[in-house]
Amino acid sequence: MKTYPEKFARLPGGGEPAWKIAYLFPSQGDWCEGEYLALNTNHLVELSQGRLEVLPMPTTSHQMLAAHLYGLLLAFAAGRDLGTVLFAGVLVRLWPGTIREPDIAFLLKEHAGRMSNKFWKGADLVMEIVSGGAEDRKRDLKEKRQEYAQAGIPEYWIVDPHEERITVLRLDGKEYAVHGEHLKGATASSHLLPGFSADVTTAFAQRLPSASPKQSRKPRRSKKS
Known part of the structure; x- marks a missing residue:
């Protein structure tokens, strides 16, 4: 049986298959920051x-929810x-070899020296809007939660349109503790920035009608630590 490269070595018409371009790039696990930053693509790509x-x-x-x-x-x-x-487009370097692109990132004025035109060295608050399938949910809910905590980012907001829930996490040592879990009818508030808050119902109204969950949920009170 022919291997995958042999089977598709030639296409009808004598053209070369586009996948051969992949041989020009490093293998997964071998990408360095310089190679990642040199990528020229319109796709959202992170390095972990x-x-x-x-x-x-x-x-x-x-995007409507993120803009709000x-x-x-x-x-x-x-x-x-x-x-x-x-907003998304700013690269946040967590440590060598890991660069994320949060939906929203905030850096305190006293930490302005961490900014450059290439990337930020960490952040003080990040927000991620959970979207996509199971793999994407796992990335935002588990993997990024661990990475952002490991990088010492003081606050992480997880905005979950499917559950219509905003979870605010605050750094407690080397891990995140739940500052508050907020559903529709409640107000999500920041631990890092006293006075900053977001009405959950208003936030999730910033979507196309077809994007709302099919089953309506009764408003529940917020859970706070």
Whole structure:
């Protein structure tokens, strides 16, 4: 039986298969920061432990929700001259070999020296909007929770449209503790930035109607640590 490369070595018409281009790139697990930063792509790609992770392109509903939360945080931070807020596209270097691209990232004014045109060296608050399938949910709910904590990021907001829940995590030693779990009818508040909050019902209303969960849920009270 022919191997995969042998079987597809030639295509009808004598052309070369596009997958051969992959041989020009490092193997998964061998990517370094320089190679990752040199990528020229319109796709969302993160670097974790020397491996590339290609993220799903955000939907309109995802972007509407992100824009709403970004606007809230930007207005709060700018009005108090607290620091810099940016949305997906800014690269956050957690440690050598691991660079993430949060949906929203915030850096305190006193940490402005961590910013460069290539990437930020860490962040003070990050938000991720959970989307995609099981693998993508695992990335935001488990893997990034561990990585952001390991990187010493003080606060992590997990915004889950499927569950219509915003979970605010605060760094407690080397791990995150739950500062609050907030469903529709409640208000999510920050531990790092006293006074900053987001109404959960209003936040999840920033989506196309077809993106809302099919089964309605009764509002429940927030859980706080």
